[in-house]
Amino acid sequence: MLVKAFLVLAGVIGIGLGGTILLAPLSFYAGYGLDLTGQITLLNEMRSHGLSLMALGGIIVGGVFVPRLANLSLLAATGLYLSYGVSRLIAVALDGRPADGLLVATAIELAIGSLGLVLYLRHRNRTALAAA
Known part of the structure; x- marks a missing residue:
């Protein structure tokens, strides 16, 4: 149950951040004190990360619905964060x-990534024992 909750949380965060970066980068980055207004090249570069975050978020959440993807999803969350x-x-x-x-x-990224690593190592060992 903890693995599923983690995958939902980590995936939804990735999808949400990615979507905001892609569709509303001016307001997103303004929260960090960055003004991208009129900086077309920088704005393009900043938006370019949005869809990849959304895709990884989808892969992470996918591990909840496709159990055989749970290890991959945990590894993706760990690597991302x-x-x-x-x-x-x-x-x-x-x-x-x-x-x-x-x-x-x-x-937050280090905390989520570290929790993902712990869960991955625990989950991987359980699935390896079950397959033996």
Whole structure:
């Protein structure tokens, strides 16, 4: 039950963030203090992440409805959130402290990714034992 709840939460967050980035990037990034108004090239670059986040969110949620995809979905959630969180940590080390909202995002991404990793390792071991 915990795995399913995690997959729904992680997937819906990915879909929601992706959709907002794709369809309303000005207001999304304004929340971090960024003004993309009139910056067509940067706006294009920022929007480009939206659909990939939505697709990964769909794969993550798919593990709830297709049990044989649960391990893949857990791995996708772990990879998605840990890669964002660790990338932000690297950016802090290289560039300095960003806006508080991005620090909060970093903490949330690392927490979700870490929980995903724990659940993946537990779920993988259970399914391996059941198959043996």
